[in-house]
Amino acid sequence: MSDTNDFDQDRDVALGALLRGHLSAADDAAFAARMRGEAVATAQAGDWSAVAHWALPGLVAAALLIAALGAAVGRAMPASTARTASGSTAGSLTELASDSTQAGGGALLAVMSY
Amino acid sequence: MAPVTDAELASRAASGDGEAFRALVERYAARTRRVARAALLEPHDADDAVQDALFSAWRAIGRFDPARPFGPWFLRIVVNAAADLRRRRSLRRTEEVPAAAADPGPSPERDTDRALLREALDKALATLPERRRLALVLHDAEGYGHDEIATMLNVPVGTIRSDVFHARRAMRAALPALGETDR
Numbered sequence: 001m002s003d004t005n006d007f008d009q010d011r012d013v014a015l016g017a018l019l020r021g022h023l024s025a026a027d028d029a030a031f032a033a034r035m036r037g038e039a040v041a042t043a044q045a046g047d048w049s050a051v052a053h054w055a056l057p058g059l060v061a062a063a064l065l066i067a068a069l070g071a072a073v074g075r076a077m078p079a080s081t082a083r084t085a086s087g088s089t090a091g092s093l094t095e096l097a098s099d100s101t102q103a104g105g106g107a108l109l110a111v112m113s114y
Numbered sequence: 115m116a117p118v119t120d121a122e123l124a125s126r127a128a129s130g131d132g133e134a135f136r137a138l139v140e141r142y143a144a145r146t147r148r149v150a151r152a153a154l155l156e157p158h159d160a161d162d163a164v165q166d167a168l169f170s171a172w173r174a175i176g177r178f179d180p181a182r183p184f185g186p187w188f189l190r191i192v193v194n195a196a197a198d199l200r201r202r203r204s205l206r207r208t209e210e211v212p213a214a215a216a217d218p219g220p221s222p223e224r225d226t227d228r229a230l231l232r233e234a235l236d237k238a239l240a241t242l243p244e245r246r247r248l249a250l251v252l253h254d255a256e257g258y259g260h261d262e263i264a265t266m267l268n269v270p271v272g273t274i275r276s277d278v279f280h281a282r283r284a285m286r287a288a289l290p291a292l293g294e295t296d297r
Contacts, residue, residue: 012282016254022235023148023251025157032143038165039139042172043132 125180135175146192152251153196153244167195190266238288242281249274250281
């Protein structure tokens, strides 16, 4: 340890080297490699959290949009149902019957007639 | 090819370049480990603190100003992580001698000069308050200026000058033989 003025900016090089050696470990290189690996995991986790950070508001917005569309369709449906019930049930069934060339068409008609 | 500077890597890392961040971490791993050990005096806790700091640094890297030096910024995070770890684990090692230094037990190294020196250094460091210990290590061992250390530890520059002064005096008092042989 040297006799420098301790209030100077100068380092005590000998004491510094002693401390550096004392606080270092034999496996510092392995530790550095391990930290690099941790950094890889951290960065990847960070990427996914960034995606999650972006995706969550998107999912919420999509859910709200679907809910709004559902509400709009729900409001429109009663009118459509009323029109069908009042006038065109028989016509629709007739159309279905005439178009039902596929197997199972009879079964569909039976269900609708019921 | 010239090695990539800290500033270049930090700039890329701040833009989200994970590879640049990894390179910086590897470059600073040993230094951060030494500083964490100086803070906590316990190797396993120190490694945990460095790991915690790594997560914090990655989360904060987008806010890092690449015009500033990366080292002090990262070491400040390490010092804070060490303080957090100490709080979490209720460590009270500032004034106490580490168990290994107080009672090293049987060891092949026990009678060697190196082992004795390690013990003496452990004890001397353990007598220093944490901030003085950090100021001494950051200044003399890691080469940072008083102003940089003041920023890292969030205290006035004059306090750091005083800390380094008192820490050196304490180390010399605790290790008189070492002072003579090294001079």
